Amino acid sequence: MTDQLAVACQDASTITFFTTDTWEPTTVLDVVAQPHELLFDHDRRLLLCSHAYRSGFYGDFTERAHEISLIDPDTHQVVDVIDVPHAPHGLALKDNLLHVSVEASEHEEGGIVVVDLDKRKVVDRFDVHAGGPHWVTLNGDKAYTSNKEARFVTSVDLGTKATERIEVPGSEGIASDGRRYVYVSTPVLGAQGVDRGVRVIDTEVDRVVRILPTEEYPMPVHVTGDLVLVGENSLSGNGFLSVFRDFERVARIEVGRFPLTLESSPDGRVAYVSNLMSGTVSIVDLAGLAVVKELDLATPGTAGPHGLAYLS
Template identity: 30%
Template structure:
């Protein structure tokens, strides 16, 4: 049976390469609007329910992480009901905001930035005035993904740096770090604020943007075991984990202690240099559904190529996975563990770039 959604339930989806933002009405499955002239390149999205605004972080003008590419320095403010860009927050001299969160208790827009001209760490923006209020620097050079515990803390991952940084948002200081050998990818906090879940180590990848492939290097002896770690928010200690056979990248901590984890399942680069890489098909990615209480695997679902961002309904009936490689969003029937359909964000081309998502409930 197809899921039913209350009218006004929306899924916002951005493509970094198409520079668009789609509005999908989940009650009908229809795409009801597109903003197609966003600044390059839109990445993650945060939702401010009191203002009915979404905040879209722009990371690069083109390219991907750890390349010598021009860095962006903006957060777009989206009027959800009018389907338009209301304003643009310029956070310069801070650059390459990737993830973005909205803290409703402190009324702050929070983003992590890369190290440019010696400036890095987390940037706090007043959600009413759009002024930068503070910059909390970190020892790790780049900040990438955030896990927000509203009114209290934000946990940061740094890709290759082998730590997770814990920021005290009230005191506006670094509270401590948590060791994660090999670095970490996405991180998220449980809705009850008790635990944080992080993907570690950093996904090793050989990027070929001309063909749209993210190739997987061979695993080396001594490489850290791919896992998701569970962190107690109060103590800042890792209290449990689940291991995987391959590197993972995206994560979402849902209600009822469900945790959703995406893995790209990339193919290895062919040894024959005469092969036209554009003709090679991509592997399907995987969505892993985890019991966050026991840290055990509940199910695995095939999704599109190069999956990253994942979102889920409060009742854990439906999840969505943004697939960078295809430009499609996979819709998942969580209970049946099946891929139930797709939403078209930017299908076609070598590299779809589908990335950020936000689930908007009626209000």
């Protein structure tokens, strides 16, 4: 079966499926408002989607949402919806357990809820001692959350539930290389008087050991093979995709406005950048280090493409 790229569009409350051979859209699926992040569970052949708000965005929303949609990637149908608390955002998978970062409510701190995908219910929770954990990544037996305005990343031991605070000047996207390092975009978007860049956390000691500098505000970060990909947000124009290898930048490629999520093909040859405010997805050849195609999904200026998932 032909590989697909799934793209969640926030304001439209849709997920669009593209075939990767022709880049023709095959299905536009209506889902619960508003789809945020996507993750493909290859073992169960399920596309997972978090829904954070009914409308609006972080810091300016009408009502928090509380669902994870489970979607069949072959029939393009929603097969189940799992209820979770407090504005779910980031998604990370370990075996049959889905780890979801959730915002604080009036009664609980922000944290990570754990969903058993076989039982399709919430089975555990970890507090991260921050109000707005957004992205979550796993590295070995630990989870890490980026916490927006809070001046720390939270490290959580999945066995003991013990937490550590790793000092950063606010944070956005976060990703693990699955080995030694976790990469976190800092500071929070719009912060002044702080050096912009990706802090590199050594997971053996849970502290920042170096910074990958960026000109604009880094937001999404993604690791594929030996590359670290970083979406840079400008407050006044188009964004950029910075490509790092061995802690050195090898390319800076212009993409659309407000790059928000990054994905890559399984072979690491192609990157995908969702440009929220341009209404596009940029397809980037990581060998040639250039944009080779733009997918149009939404009217520029609206909250358009958000989460991405490569389906193989």
